Amino acid sequence: MSDLFLGLDCSTQSFTTIIINFESKEIVFTNRVIYDNALPQYNTKNGAYFFKNSVVHSNPLMWVEALELSFENLVDNGLAIEEIKVISGSAQQHGTVYLNKNFKEVLQSFDSKISLKEQLKNVFSRETSPIWMDSSTSKQCEEIRKALGGLKSTIRITGSNTFERFSGPQIRKFYQEDPNAYFKTSIIHLVSSFISSLLLAKNSPIDHGDGAGMNLMNIKSKEWDLKALEATAPNLKEKLPTLCKSYEIIGNISPYFVDRYGFSPETLLVAWSGDNPNSLIGIGLTEKGKVGISLGTSDTYFSYMKDLYFDLKGEGHVFGAPTGDYMGLICYKNGSLAREKIKDKFNLTWEEFSEILNQTPPGNHGKVMLPYFFPEIVPFVLEPKIYRFGFGEDDLEGNVRAIIEAQFLSMRLHSEWINERPKEIYATGGASANREILQVAANIFNKKIRIFKISDSAALGAALRDVKSYYDFLGKEIKWSKIVSRILHIQNCEVIKPSRNYKELYADMLEVYRKCEDFSLKNGQNPEKIRKEFIKKYFKNKKN
Numbered sequence: 157m158s159d160l161f162l163g164l165d166c167s168t169q170s171f172t173t174i175i176i177n178f179e180s181k182e183i184v185f186t187n188r189v190i191y192d193n194a195l196p197q198y199n200t201k202n203g204a205y206f207f208k209n210s211v212v213h214s215n216p217l218m219w220v221e222a223l224e225l226s227f228e229n230l231v232d233n234g235l236a237i238e239e240i241k242v243i244s245g246s247a248q249q250h251g252t253v254y255l256n257k258n259f260k261e262v263l264q265s266f267d268s269k270i271s272l273k274e275q276l277k278n279v280f281s282r283e284t285s286p287i288w289m290d291s292s293t294s295k296q297c298e299e300i301r302k303a304l305g306g307l308k309s310t311i312r313i314t315g316s317n318t319f320e321r322f323s324g325p326q327i328r329k330f331y332q333e334d335p336n337a338y339f340k341t342s343i344i345h346l347v348s349s350f351i352s353s354l355l356l357a358k359n360s361p362i363d364h365g366d367g368a369g370m371n372l373m374n375i376k377s378k379e380w381d382l383k384a385l386e387a388t389a390p391n392l393k394e395k396l397p398t399l400c401k402s403y404e405i406i407g408n409i410s411p412y413f414v415d416r417y418g419f420s421p422e423t424l425l426v427a428w429s430g431d432n433p434n435s436l437i438g439i440g441l442t443e444k445g446k447v448g449i450s451l452g453t454s455d456t457y458f459s460y461m462k463d464l465y466f467d468l469k470g471e472g473h474v475f476g477a478p479t480g481d482y483m484g485l486i487c488y489k490n491g492s493l494a495r496e497k498i499k500d501k502f503n504l505t506w507e508e509f510s511e512i513l514n515q516t517p518p519g520n521h522g523k524v525m526l527p528y529f530f531p532e533i534v535p536f537v538l539e540p541k542i543y544r545f546g547f548g549e550d551d552l553e554g555n556v557r558a559i560i561e562a563q564f565l566s567m568r569l570h571s572e573w574i575n576e577r578p579k580e581i582y583a584t585g586g587a588s589a590n591r592e593i594l595q596v597a598a599n600i601f602n603k604k605i606r607i608f609k610i611s612d613s614a615a616l617g618a619a620l621r622d623v624k625s626y627y628d629f630l631g632k633e634i635k636w637s638k639i640v641s642r643i644l645h646i647q648n649c650e651v652i653k654p655s656r657n658y659k660e661l662y663a664d665m666l667e668v669y670r671k672c673e674d675f676s677l678k679n680g681q682n683p684e685k686i687r688k689e690f691i692k693k694y695f696k697n698k699k700n
């Protein structure tokens with residue numbers, strides 16, 4: 157008998173399963189259900205429904221079916237399901253699931269002969285769920301921010317400015333647009349606590365990591381903030397689950413899963429959290445001085461924080477870290493889908509895309525792009541628009557290098573408030589498998605980039621959180637650093653080194669980029685003078 161730990165991740169485009177054997181230091185199973193392919197009946201594109209006016213939703217029943225497919229996969233693969241000691245999970249942050257009064261009853265009377273999807277058909281008071289890509293709530297953001305005393309006060313109370321994708325503004329919009337349905341809603345879950353409620357067969361709490369992404373939790377007391385609740389919607393407190401520590405054991409798995417898939421009835425459940433807090437653990441950022449970048453549907457830059465401090469400019473977020481401390485984060489909507497826009501526009505394969513990155517010079521002859529294919533979070537851009545300085549939309553090489561340089565220049569620029577100055581950066585997410593993209597990142601940050609073999613850091617983080625809570629539960633406390641290094645060090649991390657030759661070039665280009673942003677978004681000075689100087693300094697013999 158071995159002790160297995162299961163981590164799940166309900167992300168934007170797919171549902172991932174990872175099982176680790178902590179004793180033998182092995183990852184024994186990974187599997188991914190891609191919604192668009194495995195569940196085409198939901199008609200999602202990249203896991204979502206893109207409606208007009210920046211409304212982006214997904215389908216909670218699709219996530220339920222993905223969970224079922226993932227468990228069926230465990231059975232089909234002959235996994236020793238009964239040896240799984242603990243389950244926890246991760247989910248895309250901020251998305252909300254609206255449930256009516258049937259939900260509680262249905263949870264209590266799950267019938268293991270019938271699929272979950274079938275039993276959950278009539279539990280939703282809102283058929284689809286707004287997700288983190290939605291940016292349709294500017295009005296509500298403004299209203300809540302005002303009620304909380306303005307920008308700085310909102311940040312000090314909730315850890316972030318009000319953001320369009322955050323749960324509070326989304327809940328307020330639902331209440332304003334469909335008050336009947338709002339009042340018929342018995343409970344509002346996050347994606348994480350919704351899936352966790354199914355495993356527990358009762359309403360699961362929301363952990364402090366994901367709770368911090370709602371504009372509803374007081375970031376200091378880690379309780380629902382009454383002023384924020386009041387500013388959002390009436391009777392909201394009674395419609396929200398309780399809050400809990402991320403490492404809390406919330407109960408045992410429901411008999412439904414024992415009967416249907418063969419889990420042991422002793423299987424413990426640890427609170428679920430958001431994908432970013434899970435990734436923090438999944439790449440081993442459990443102490444000061446370490447920074448991660450996750451390159452997925454969203455690109456994020458994040459860091460463990462021992463002490464609480466804020467980005468009072470309002471671009472960044474502070475979330476709870478699964479260790480009980482904090483994490484700082486900035487998030488980009490124009491991540492992998494924006495990279496794909498350029499790849500697809502020129503009909504490139506990823507290999508061809510990378511080859512172009514290899515062959516084009518750092519600094520891109522002074523060609524600068526501001527790539528807002530979708531509304532952007534950092535910097536705040538509501539209307540999608542692509543700005544190009546010094547080149548046109550048909551310039552194949554210029555566009556390929558410009559999008560990648562733009563993404564990392566923007567990250568370097570907007571992460572300045574996170575005062576961790578790391579020696580190296582840990583990379584995860586789908587695009588972290590692309591060496592050429594990471595070489596650009598290493599050069600721009602002028603830091604070594606460490607790549608983990610497992611790019612599913614969110615699911616892995618959930619499995620590692622299982623281990624920590626399990627040993628704490630047994631009274632054999634093991635340090636976080638020991639837990640993460642035991643599984644992560646076997647992965648033989650590859651390191652991408654920055655080239656010293658480009659240190660000054662990218663420091664200069666950062667100023668060009670800053671000016672381009674200021675000019676385009678804040679009516680700043682025209683950047684042409686500084687851009688031309690940059691070209692003269694680094695590309696003087698070449699034609700622009």
Ligand code: XUL
Nearest residue numbers: 248249288431454456487
């Ligand atoms: C973080 C954010 C995204 C989602 C989806 O604030 O919005 O990273 O969690 O991955």
